[in-house]
Amino acid sequence: RLVEQQSQDVDVEQILMEAEEELTNMTALEIDDKVDAPSELAKLGYDEVERRFLRFKEIKELHKGVLPLDGLTTGFDNLNHLTLGYKPGDLIILGAQTGHGKTAYALHTAKAVAVDSGKSLLYLNTEMSREQVALRWGSILSGIEHDRIRSGDINETELSIIFNGYSRLRESGFYSYPCPNLTPEKTISIARKFKAQKNIEMMIIDYVGRMEKSDPKLAEWQILEQIVKTQKILAQNLKIVVMCLVQLNSDGTLQGAKRMKNECDLMLKLMPIPREELEENEDLKNYKNPNYYIIIEKNRDGRSGVRIPITFDKERQILKDAERIQ
Template structure:
């Protein structure tokens, strides 16, 4: 029925014989009786669902027996046991089917179905965005208009890596992306921080959403009006899809379990990991770049298996480099660097390359790799550190736009 074949009695007999389910005359008579007395075109979907549920129950019983037997092993690695069990039960809960070889007809039908759905969805989004003056997105937005237009958002299965030096806005960038993703738009996200406590995260939200300096929120030196503004900001956060978790001793296994749990319970669209350098080593004796490579590979698989986007923060060296960067580039779909712009001549070079003039900016996002967009692009940013706010620099006129034009007197 799912393949478009009407499940007549003859088709059921053919399928049953092919699969080896019908071997006796009694089996055929039983099927014939069931078909005549219980199944019709009107309730076929109901019975298909019943069969699926019964099959899922049998698979669950098999998993329980399998892991119950494993528990008796005296050399059991309990962390690995939990990870494997959670992965198997998650696959069962999400109806993940076993691997199969598709036919060319199935691939062609799927392609037609996908392009038809994509065109209809795009036209609908385009109409909605035209009314609102926006660009239609396919994934979760970052809040940086130029980057979002280039990539159409962070899509399911995407791995995005953001690198920055110590003290140069990794967490601020992550939280501003979170604001765009789950406060400004209504997506559920999982934010995992390996460095800060939940109190520190909460205070930063207060600054980002209220336009009040972080140091004032930390010290409590607020006027009554500022306090009310901060409270209203937290009420905005209350209605968002922000689900944070602070785990100083994060391991790839813990990350896997937390992400799967959040996908099932909250249907998250984005996972933000802040930051990967604090995760515990997969194996002792590995160099840091090897650790990062293995972790990034596992996160890419996680993004694909769960159908979510993953934003991972990494730390750059003082020279702006990243150990193992080439290997990470191979795994990720989008690699970004957040780089300070401290001198006027650097700003002028960026403006000359972009052939645009901007308000004064102090950082830039450099698109080092983009699988589905142009790479080698710089996007000027304004990073207001006291308020922990990051936004794209606004383009300004040069003052010479009217030169050469005829002006009526």
């Protein structure tokens, strides 16, 4: 048709516009084949609110007010209250500076989801060897200093405690996939495989800055934006949670953060609390040993701009909610 009309001196731009319109008409309903009428959406909202009301009431009566989550636990009570958990289809971005807990946060999440809750989780690691990941788990699950475990400077009692920790790991849903040459395309095939074979409910990428560039001409923030978009689509298609770890600049900023924030459902930063703030902030004095904040930069389903004080024990690679002083 295009050749025919071109031969008749028809405007090419007009032909392209007509062709595009025809294609749009053909595919419009294929993209979103379900359109909600007002009555359907209202009924969905009513049913959903009623379901949540009844669930919360039941839990409050039977389980002493334990917070009902919409998805997977975050591993932090305060973060659970603000997010209601990591939900299927969610893309979470966690940013931290070099040496300030990206991997510790990832494995803390994995412990809460895969070890404590028994859910299947895939951990894509671009930096560490299998041995390094295994040794980190030894410290996290035993509470014994990581450096001592690495050097072997432990006694027989501690060895037994560490072995008990590995027994918990053995029975968990944690799957670790070391992949130094990770690409966005590879994450898709790996995630689909583990969804089909292990029914994973969450995937953590540690970290996206180490993923191979698809185009060397692109700037770092452009590459990160592409990766984030890919992972959001993947999370929605597989109905899993995807967490991407990113590296912050020395001033705590992230290049291209605005674009990435648009794509994600939850953007978090793990930041050390400055010494001056620890000394001057009266609210922090109500907590026992707070040394880091989880900062909620974006929360699609709740409040943003919130700083949650936590305690990060670097020697044991353990994170927890900062304990309030009674």
